[in-house]
Amino acid sequence: MTDRYCVFGNPVSHSKSPAIHAAFAAQCRQDISYQAILAARDGFAASVHSFVAAGGRGANVTIPFKEEAYRLATRLTARAQLAGAVNTLLFDGADILGDNTDGAGLLRDLSLNLACPIAGKRVLLLGAGGAARGAVAPLLDAAPAALVIANRSVARARDLAQGFGRSGSPSACGYRALAGQSFDLVINATSASLAGELPPLPAALFASGSLAYDMMYADGGTPFLAFAGEQGAARLADGLGMLVEQAAEAFLLWRGVRPDGAPVMAMLRPIDPGIAARR
Incomplete structure (x- = not known):
């Protein structure tokens, strides 16, 4: 059965996370789906609970919801507690584990x-x-x-x-x-x-x-x-690069395997020199 994951944000249409996690899933032979969800600025918690009710297993969190995700989590990793912000959620029934992989x-x-x-x-x-x-x-x-x-x-x-x-x-x-x-x-x-x-x-x-x-x-x-x-x-x-590497950390939390970020970065980075030439 395909496991569902997503990224919550506002805005979120620019997100490369669906492409990144699709590439990770193929690389690691994991059966998952991943989507971007636009949450209303005053409706983050409702969006999360709706996703969990529909079978969601985990989520990434981006601007502007990281501090709200921290408050929503029922448990926190040590690094999330230090950060006071959460960018990764793992769902297990009513339990919501909050992590920060940034x-x-x-x-x-x-x-x-x-x-x-x-x-x-x-x-x-x-x-x-x-x-x-x-x-x-x-x-x-x-x-x-x-x-x-x-x-x-x-x-x-x-x-x-x-x-x-x-x-x-x-x-x-x-x-x-x-x-x-x-x-x-x-x-x-x-x-x-x-x-x-x-x-x-x-x-x-x-x-x-x-x-x-x-x-x-x-x-x-x-x-x-x-x-x-x-x-x-x-x-x-x-x-x-940070986006890919923090996503790999989240994937490890969700699936128990850490993907290689290098080929995914190469896939996403435009061939035109731009910033890549100055990295």
Whole structure:
């Protein structure tokens, strides 16, 4: 019998997750179906319960529902508890296990696919929402020289940083306070790229040899990556690798086998150079 999985989001039509999980299923010889479901912004819980009632076995969760998914889960993995956000759900009757595979996917893409170790680097994380929350603990575990969290709401950035003080002491600030600072790795975890927008960043953020990384992905790049290129970032990378690697972690949770992300990335990445040439 075919097992059903999905991704919930709003918007969600842009999602590559159905193609990724179809490729994983073929690679691992698993009988599953996977669809994208547009949930109303005030109807996430209802959409989840409806999917479970129809036989759903698990789900991915994307913008803007990761923190709501955290509250909906009846059990949480350790990394989801640390993140305060959930991007992967596993259903077993009335039990809903919440996990967060974002950080693992990000670190695997940075260290393995991009050959960009974090140890000793100055890292800037833009945003303090669900995507950023999943990244903080894994980034701290990788021993950066410094981790700065910047957000429009300084209070929210500080709340996030203080929640991880025991893991390493990230600092927090607003975007204006970044003026005069430079970083080896700048990660955009905001949703601005989905709207074709750019966080209000000062110039000269990118140190010599730096990597600019946007967790969002778009054929032809994003406003953040265009800005980074103009400001002298040595390398640009969008979030396609992270998307594939976090999906592989979710697939492992659901099916007990971890697929190889490399051939799926090769399938999805446009042949036209674009961002791929700068990875």
